[in-house]
Amino acid sequence: xxxxxxxxxxxxxxxxxxxxxxxxxxxxxxxxxxxxxxxxxxxxxxxxxxxxxxxxxxxxxxxxxxxxxxxxxxxxxxxxxxxxxxxxxxxxxxxxxxxxxxxxxxxxxxxxxxxxxxxxxxxxxxxxxxxxxxxxxxxxxxxxxxxxxxxxxxxxxxxxxxxxxxxxxxxxxxxxxxxxxxxxxxxxxxxxxxxxxxxxxxxxxxxxxxxxxxxxxxxxxxxxxxxxxxxxxxxxxxxxxxxxxxxxxxxxxxx
Amino acid sequence: xxxxxxxxxxxxxxxxxxxxxxxxxxxxxxxxxxxxxxxxxxxxxxxxxxxxxxxxxxxxxxxxxxxxxxxxxxxxxxxxxxxxxxxxxxxxxxxxxxxxxxxxxxxxxxxxxxxxxxxxxxxxxxxxxxxxxxxxxxxxxxxxxxxxxxxxxxxxxxxxxxxxxxxxxxxxxxxxxxxxxxxxxxxxxxxxxxxxxxxxxxxxxxxxxxxxxxxxxxxxxxxxxxxxxxxxxxxxxxxxxxxxxxxxxxxxxxxxxxxxxxxxxxxxxxxxxxxxxxxxxxxxxxxxxxxxxxxxxxxxx
Amino acid sequence: xxxxxxxxxxxxxxxxxxxxxxxxxxxxxxxxxxxxxxxxxxxxxxxxxxxxxxxxxxxxxxxxxxxxxxxxxxxxxxxxxxxxxxxxxxxxxxxxxxxxxxxxxxxxxxxxxxxxxxxxxxxxxxxxxxxxxxxxxxxxxxxxxxxxxxxxxxxxxxxxxxxxxxxxxxxxxxxxxxxxxxxxxxxxxxxxxxxxxxxxxxxxxxxxxxxxxxxxxxxxxxxxxxxxxxxxxxxxxxxxxxxxxxxxxxxxxxxxxxxxxxxxxxxxxxxxxxxxxxxxxxxxxxxxxxxxxxxxxxxxxxxxxxx
Numbered sequence: 001x002x003x004x005x006x007x008x009x010x011x012x013x014x015x016x017x018x019x020x021x022x023x024x025x026x027x028x029x030x031x032x033x034x035x036x037x038x039x040x041x042x043x044x045x046x047x048x049x050x051x052x053x054x055x056x057x058x059x060x061x062x063x064x065x066x067x068x069x070x071x072x073x074x075x076x077x078x079x080x081x082x083x084x085x086x087x088x089x090x091x092x093x094x095x096x097x098x099x100x101x102x103x104x105x106x107x108x109x110x111x112x113x114x115x116x117x118x119x120x121x122x123x124x125x126x127x128x129x130x131x132x133x134x135x136x137x138x139x140x141x142x143x144x145x146x147x148x149x150x151x152x153x154x155x156x157x158x159x160x161x162x163x164x165x166x167x168x169x170x171x172x173x174x175x176x177x178x179x180x181x182x183x184x185x186x187x188x189x190x191x192x193x194x195x196x197x198x199x200x201x202x203x204x205x206x207x208x209x210x211x212x213x214x215x216x217x218x219x220x221x222x223x224x225x226x227x228x229x230x231x232x233x234x235x236x237x238x239x240x241x242x243x244x245x246x247x248x249x250x251x252x253x254x255x
Numbered sequence: 256x257x258x259x260x261x262x263x264x265x266x267x268x269x270x271x272x273x274x275x276x277x278x279x280x281x282x283x284x285x286x287x288x289x290x291x292x293x294x295x296x297x298x299x300x301x302x303x304x305x306x307x308x309x310x311x312x313x314x315x316x317x318x319x320x321x322x323x324x325x326x327x328x329x330x331x332x333x334x335x336x337x338x339x340x341x342x343x344x345x346x347x348x349x350x351x352x353x354x355x356x357x358x359x360x361x362x363x364x365x366x367x368x369x370x371x372x373x374x375x376x377x378x379x380x381x382x383x384x385x386x387x388x389x390x391x392x393x394x395x396x397x398x399x400x401x402x403x404x405x406x407x408x409x410x411x412x413x414x415x416x417x418x419x420x421x422x423x424x425x426x427x428x429x430x431x432x433x434x435x436x437x438x439x440x441x442x443x444x445x446x447x448x449x450x451x452x453x454x455x456x457x458x459x460x461x462x463x464x465x466x467x468x469x470x471x472x473x474x475x476x477x478x479x480x481x482x483x484x485x486x487x488x489x490x491x492x493x494x495x496x497x498x499x500x501x502x503x504x505x506x507x508x509x510x511x512x513x514x515x516x517x518x519x520x521x522x523x524x525x526x527x528x529x530x531x532x533x534x535x536x537x538x539x540x541x542x543x544x545x546x547x548x549x550x551x552x553x554x555x556x
Numbered sequence: 557x558x559x560x561x562x563x564x565x566x567x568x569x570x571x572x573x574x575x576x577x578x579x580x581x582x583x584x585x586x587x588x589x590x591x592x593x594x595x596x597x598x599x600x601x602x603x604x605x606x607x608x609x610x611x612x613x614x615x616x617x618x619x620x621x622x623x624x625x626x627x628x629x630x631x632x633x634x635x636x637x638x639x640x641x642x643x644x645x646x647x648x649x650x651x652x653x654x655x656x657x658x659x660x661x662x663x664x665x666x667x668x669x670x671x672x673x674x675x676x677x678x679x680x681x682x683x684x685x686x687x688x689x690x691x692x693x694x695x696x697x698x699x700x701x702x703x704x705x706x707x708x709x710x711x712x713x714x715x716x717x718x719x720x721x722x723x724x725x726x727x728x729x730x731x732x733x734x735x736x737x738x739x740x741x742x743x744x745x746x747x748x749x750x751x752x753x754x755x756x757x758x759x760x761x762x763x764x765x766x767x768x769x770x771x772x773x774x775x776x777x778x779x780x781x782x783x784x785x786x787x788x789x790x791x792x793x794x795x796x797x798x799x800x801x802x803x804x805x806x807x808x809x810x811x812x813x814x815x816x817x818x819x820x821x822x823x824x825x826x827x828x829x830x831x832x833x834x835x836x837x838x839x840x841x842x843x844x845x846x847x848x849x850x851x852x853x854x855x856x857x858x859x860x861x862x863x
Contacts, residue, residue, distance in 0.1 A: 052436060059354070081576050084438035094429035097452055107437040110447060112575040156433070163437055263758040267667055273659030274668070275681070277688040277734070280727050284699065287706040343593025351590050360594055362850060363601045369842045370604065371788035373818045374835045378604050381611075381828055409600055416597065442583035463694075470696020472791040473819060505698045505791070512705060512795050527702045531695070538694035 002029035004071075005167060005197040006051055011065035013046060013055065019225045020046055024065075026216060026231050033189060033198045035208035035234065038218030039249070043226025044201045047218070048169050051199065052086040053079040069167070084111060086167040087160030091175050093152035095144030095159070100127075100136050103144040103155055107163035122162050130158035131188050150181025157188065168192065170200040174207065186211050205250060209238055217246045285531070292528045294521035304525055310483045310507070312515070317522040319529065321485040325400070325501035328486055329479065330468040332404025332497060333411055338461055340408070341415035345460075348416070349423035350445050368413035376477030379406040384478060392498055394489045398480035401497040406474050411464040418463055422456025422545075423449060455544040462541040466534050472505035481506055504530045605839055612836025615829050621837075625817065627801035631827025635834055637803040641718075641811035644804060645793070646786045648722035649729065654779060656726070657733025660689075664734070665741040666763060693731035700728045701795040709796055716798030716810040724796045728789065729782040736781060740774020741767065773852050780852070784845040787838065790815045814838050 006028040013021040021043045028034045036044040046055065051069070055061045056079055067074045074082055084107075095103050104123040105113075113119055123140070127133040132154040136142070144155050153173055160168055170189070174182040189198060189211045202208050208215055215238070216231040230243045241247045295304060299317045307318020344364070348357055379402050388397030426449050434444040450457065480500030489495040502510075508523050508530075515523055623634030668682045704724025714720040744767050752762040768775075790813075798810025799820060812820065814834055821831035 054432065054436060057432075057435065078576060078580070080438055080440050080579065081572070083436055084572075088436040090429065090432065090436075092429060094427075094433040096430060096433065096448055106434070106439075106447070110434075110437065110439040110443045110579075111572075112578075159433075159437065259758050259761070263760045266760045267663075270659045270663035270667060273656045274663035274685050276656055277660060277685055277692060277730065280730070281688045281691050283707065284695065284703040284727075287703055287711070288699065291702075291706050340593055340596060343590050344597045347590040347594035351587055352594060356594070360598060362846065363598050366605070366843065366846050367597070367601050369784055369788065369846055371790065371815050371818075371835075371838050371842070373790050373815045373822070374608060374838055375604070377818060377822050377828075377831055377835050378608060380822055381832065382607065409604070412597065412600070440579050440583045442586050443579065466694060466696075470698065472696070472698040473794065473815075477819070477822060505696065508698055508702060509791055509794055512702070524702060524706070527699055531699055534694060534696055534699075535691065538691070542690060 002032065004028065005030035005069065006199070007066075007068040007071075008050070009066040009068075011047075011050065011067060012063060013043070013050070014062045015058070016060045019223070021226045024228045026228055028197065028199060029214065030197050031193060031195065032213040033193045033200060033211055034214040034216065035212035036199065036201045036216050036218060037203075037205065037208050037249075038226070038229075039220065040203070041224060041226075042218040042220040044216075044218045045171050047226070048171055048199060048201050049088075051167065051169055052083045052088050054088065084163050085165050086169060087163055087165035088169040089153070089156050089160055089171065089173045091172040093149060093156050093176070095147070095152050095155050097143065097145055099141045100144050100147070100155060101140040104158050104162045106159060111163065123158075126158040126162040127155075129161050129192070130154045131184065131191075132158055148181070150177050150184060153177060153181070153185060154188065157185075157192075161192075165196070167197045167199070170198065172201050172203060175203065182207070209234060217241075217243070217249065219245050219249070288524055288527045288531060292521055292524035294518055295525040298518055299522060299525075304522065305529075308485050312511070312519040312522070315518070317518070317525075319504065319507070319522075319526050321483055322502050322504045322507045322526065323529075324486055325479070326469055326503040326505070328400050328496065328501065329403045329407055329475065329503060330465055332400060333407035333468045334461070334465065336404055337408030337411050337464065338415060341412045341460075341464070342419055342457070344412070344416045345419035345423060345457075346445060346450075349420045350441070350449065364413045364416050367409070368417070372410065372471060372474040373477070375406050375410055376474035379403075379474065379478035387498070390498065392489050392495050395495075395498045396480060396500065398478060399498050399500045400479065400486060403475055403479040403501070403503075404497065406478050407468050407471060410471060410474065411467050414467050415460045415464040418460035419453075419457045422453040422460060425456060426452045455547050459541040459544040462537055462544070466537040466541065469530065469537065470505060470534055472503075472509050475503045476506040476510060479503065479506065481510060483507075605843075608832060608835045608839050611829075612832035612834070612839075615833035616836060620830075620833055624803070625801045629825055631821055631825030631830050635814065635817060635837065637801060638812050638814050638817040638834070639837075640803045641797075642787060642813040642815075644718055644811070645722055645725065645797070645813055646783055648718055648807065649725040649786050650779060650782060652722060653726035653729050653733055653782065657730050657778070658737050658775060660685075660730075661734045661737035661741060662763065662768075665738050666759070666767070689731050689734050692727070693735070697728060697789055697791040698795075700724050701792040703727070704792060704796040715808065716796060717808045718797070718804050718811065719807040721793050721797035721810075722807075724792050725786055725789065728792055729785050732782050732785060733778045736778025737771070737775050740771035740778070743774065744770045773855060777849055777852050780845055780849050784842055787813070787841055787845075788815060790819055794819070814841075 004027040009025050011021065011024040024047065036048060038044050049055045050067055053074065096106065101123055104126050105119045108119060108122050124133060127136065132151060135151060144152065147155060174185045177185065186207060189200065192198060212234045215234040217229045217237060218226050219229045220226045230237060230241060230246045237246060238250060241250065295317065304317055304319055306320055307316060308320050309316040309318050310321060348360055352360060383402045383405055384397035387402050388395065430448045430452055431444055434448045439447065479502065481502045482500040483502050486496060486499040486501040489498050504526050508526050512523050620634040622636050624637040625635060626632040664685065701724060704720055708714045708720035708723050709716060748766050748770060749762055752766045793813055793816055797812065799812050799816060800810045801812060804811040814837060818831050818834040821827050821834065
């Protein structure tokens with residue numbers, strides 16, 4: 001059996017009076033790729049942001065229940081420290097308007113790294129891990145915004161890796177990319193899962209099937225409250241779902 | 256063509272003329288001020304007007320250098336005093352203040368911008384000048400560059416605050432979440448990402464503040480003392496420069512125009528030409544920076 | 557492809573926690589400073605407004621508001637004629653500036669687009685117009701004063717008069733009215749225009765039956781802003797309106813507004829209490845104007861959201 005990296009118990013989330021996530025309990029295994037799938041508005045992205053406490057930044061958000069990382073209550077950890085350990089890649093690539101080098105060095109720098117030699121090593125190893133090094137190694141002073149969409153997203157992945165997290169959250173990381181760039185990101189996710197626990201939100205069924213080891217299906221009814229319907233190995237979810245709604249969703253998407 | 260079509264066309268031309276009027280006014284302002292100043296340029300001479308330290312219309316001395324120094328010194332003082340407070344308030348409003356505090360502070364900044372300059376001038380005369388007069392330096396009357404700088408700092412505060420806040424708010428939220436997600440604190444996010452991204456707009460805000468400061472007239476007349484001496488420190492301590500009386504370019508025009516005639520009047524218009532050109536340069540550079548900022552941000556999208 | 561041994565930056569948890577503590581403390585200190593800056597701005601406002609209203613309030617009574625000033629160097633009397641002059645000047649200036657400003661804005665937003673697409677000459681004219689409006693907005697008021705003095709007072713021989721002052725004042729507030737009206741027109745959804753045009757209305761009919769009513773609150777905001785601008789303005793009128801303390805009986809007469817009166821009291825007389833009283837009246841007027849603008853814009857946003 002795998003070690004559990006992230007865990008929620010009876011987790012609920014409210015935006016003001018709106019109950020956005022109900023009673024979610026799940027265990028996310030270490031160094032695996034876990035995909036969160038489900039129709040839009042089912043709360044899967046909100047659930048993802050729970051693990052680096054980005055929801056804390058939204059006014060009016062309230063939660064109940066328990067969330068753990070490495071068996072530690074995440075609400076007892078300083079959110080800044082938590083985010084050093086739990087990196088995030090966003091739906092739209094969001095490099096800073098800085099050079100490629102400064103983008104990747106950003107995380108180490110804000111966490112106190114001044115040694116330029118060491119920063120160079122970190123930038124190189126992060127860019128290599130993000131499969132971007134060969135494309136940009138001669139252009140590190142170029143603005144991150146000058147890269148193509150797919151390269152920007154890999155830069156954002158490198159930027160997240162540079163902080164040396166153990167978990168990487170990905171919120172539809174390929175949603176705004178073309179098919180070839182998407183493929184590169186998917187390969188990268190696969191490679192990264194050897195060293196990192198990855199949780200990825202995706203709308204794309206095939207993508208979930210291709211990249212993930214585990215899949216969680218979220219669903220919502222007319223109340224728009226999101227629930228976890230089913231969580232299992234990706235194979236099982238796709239070939240032999242236990243819940244009728246999961247099967248409908250998956251087969252519906254596959255046409 | 257039916258009647259209402261004719262009406263439609265007529266309306267269009269009337270509207271076009273009103274739109275065109277702005278160009279006419281700008282050209283007319285430039286034309287009239289320049290035309291009235293020609294006599295001064297020809298009779299006194301360009302370099303005498305700009306570099307002569309003495310302004311004494313009775314003796315045909317028309318150098319505006321003392322007023323240029325006065326305007327620059329008071330603007331500098333206002334920037335030094337006002338900019339930190341204004342930028343602090345802008346960062347506070349844009350990034351830190353809870354909603355309810357914003358809802359109090361923003362109208363307050365707006366009101367600060369609306370208060371007539373003579374009211375600030377009066378406040379300076381009645382409250383600031385007596386306080387400054389307490390500083391024990393020989394020749395200190397209370398009126399002078401310090402009083403004027405403080406009054407002016409308050410007057411440019413709302414301009415800089417609101418434009419800088421706009422620049423800060425225009426920074427895409429994705430930069431903020433990107434930075435926070437990397438384990439930066441909110442303050443690090445502000446200093447490392449938000450302020451550098453909004454830099455052009457923030458600098459533009461300061462430049463527009465400079466424009467506002469150079470153009471301010473009545474409040475300056477009321478507190479700066481208006482003596483046409485070349486401002487210099489009252490003692491060996493260079494800081495006492497700010498206790499010196501002075502006169503601004505704007506004040507020079509306003510105080511003397513109503514009785515000036517001939518070359519004297521023309522020299523005042525020449526002062527206006529210099530001021531006009533200064534402000535156009537200042538504002539154009541601010542506008543350029545603001546446009547550059549918005550084009551950077553649109554390229555990103 | 558993956559580095560097996562990532563470079564470790566923190567020797568252990570305790571160095572990381574120390575670093576975190578430093579960063580959090582830095583943040584607390586700077587956030588406190590920013591709170592102080594925001595608070596200081598508020599204090600400055602309260603100090604100025606509070607002082608002027610409290611001190612000025614002492615001389616304000618019915619008599620102060622309804623008696624004319626004595627004039628000259630005495631500082632005696634009230635402010636009635638200066639209130640009257642202010643009202644005249646605001647009225648006359650807006651009479652000139654409002655139609656021109658609104659007209660210009662309508663042209664720039666509603667007509668210029670289609671023209672610009674067809675003719676390159678028009679495109680240039682329009683961008684020059686926009687540049688001119690920007691430039692006007694940035695010109696300091698004493699320059700408007702000089703211009704008014706040269707053109708209206710001297711060249712056209714209108715003398716120091718309501719007419720000269722309001723013409724110069726109109727140039728001053730024109731960009732305010734143009735810009736706010738433009739913004740108001742831009743918030744009117746294009747569907748309104750298409751709907752009306754589709755029913756066979758002409759462009760102008762569409763504008764004044766559909767678009768302008770929808771933009772009205774925004775346009776009014778611009779006018780109210782201009783009222784505030786004229787009430788506060790001193791430099792322009794200092795050199796175009798003369799300074800007589802009597803109520804003008806025609807547009808060719810000079811006079812003094814509240815703000816000008818305050819200036820004369822403060823500079824030429826020792827009646828600082830009366831000057832403060834006049835200042836208090838001015839400040840109260842400006843507060844009322846700001847309040848009404850906020851009320852209008854709140855209504856406006858509510859309407860935009862609702863519709």
